[in-house]
Amino acid sequence: MNASRLLNHFREVVLVDTEFRPRGDATQEVRCVCALELGSRREHRLWCDAPTPCPYPIDGESLFVAHYASAELISHNSLGWQRPENILDTCVEFSAATAGARHKGERRNLSSALIYMSLPHIDQDEKDEMRALALLDKRNCDYSPSQRADLIDYCWSDVKGVTSLLAALEGHLCD
Numbered sequence: 071m072n073a074s075r076l077l078n079h080f081r082e083v084v085l086v087d088t089e090f091r092p093r094g095d096a097t098q099e100v101r102c103v104c105a106l107e108l109g110s111r112r113e114h115r116l117w118c119d120a121p122t123p124c125p126y127p128i129d130g131e132s133l134f135v136a137h138y139a140s141a142e143l144i145s146h147n148s149l150g151w152q153r154p155e156n157i158l159d160t161c162v163e164f165s166a167a168t169a170g171a172r173h174k175g176e177r178r179n180l181s182s183a184l185i186y187m188s189l190p191h192i193d194q195d196e197k198d199e200m201r202a203l204a205l206l207d208k209r210n211c212d213y214s215p216s217q218r219a220d221l222i223d224y225c226w227s228d229v230k231g232v233t234s235l236l237a238a239l240e241g242h243l244c245d
Contacts, residue, residue, distance in 0.1 A: 075240055076108070080156065081131035083108040085236065087228040088145040089204040089221050097148045098141075101204050102218070104225040106233060115222050118149065119210040128154035137161050137180040137232050158243075160235050167242040180231050189234040192227050200224035 076083045086105045090098035105114040105126045114125045124146070128134055134154030136142040138161050146153060164183045176182060184191035204221055213221070236243075 076133060076236075076243070080133040082110065082127050083133045083135060084126045084128070084154075085135045085229050085232045086126070086142050087136065087225050087232065088142050089200070089225045090141070090145055090148070091205050091207070093148075096144070098144050099210070100145045100148055101210060101213075102222045102225050103145065103149075104222065104229045106229050108233075115226060117210065117218050117222060121150065124149075124151040128152060130155045132156065133158055135160060135232060135236055137164075137183070137228070137235065160232055160239065163239050163243060164235065167239055180228060180235070183235055184231050187235065187238045189231070189238060191231060192224075197224070 084105050084107050086103070088098075088103045089101040091101065092098050100118045102118060103114065103116045106112075107114075107126055112126070116122065116125065126132075128146075128151075132154070133156045134142075135158045137159070139157050139159035143153060143157070160183070161178050161180075164186075165178050168186065172186065176186065181191050181194060181197060200221060203217060
């Protein structure tokens with residue numbers, strides 16, 4: 071993505087995804103967090119089995135980007151991290167950019183948005199399998215090393231998807 075247009079407005083643009091299991095009390099048991107800083111190209115792939123500070127910038131000079139950002143914000147809260155000051159939700163922006171063009175019943179989730187925009191995406195069966203793995207009723211320390219790697223890889227694939235979607239929406243976002 072040519073992020074220079076967004077980076078004209080922010081010191082850093084951070085694309086974020088998390089995998090989690092809802093606890094049923096407005097918090098989540100966060101399994102992993104993946105993020106890409108577009109300006110510096112720094113990558114973050116964290117398994118959340120111990121408290122750790124937020125590894126990427128969330129200050130007023132940075133833009134936090136996620137698809138269905140509310141889920142990532144609940145993850146931030148559940149991890150004890152501060153809320154980012156500037157937030158862009160690609161689901162909202164995709165909805166606005168395609169309003170009136172999408173067919174009734176077409177979904178707005180990341181996979182559907184990537185398909186609609188003819189962008190690369192992972193297979194829905196793989197996505198469903200990884201979501202089921204994240205939702206297991208077990209502690210993070212009980213996941214095997216291969217399960218952790220699989221969830222982090224899946225989480226990273228969503229970061230890559232958000233990166234592609236953001237690039238496709240850039241003309242809508244930046245004049």
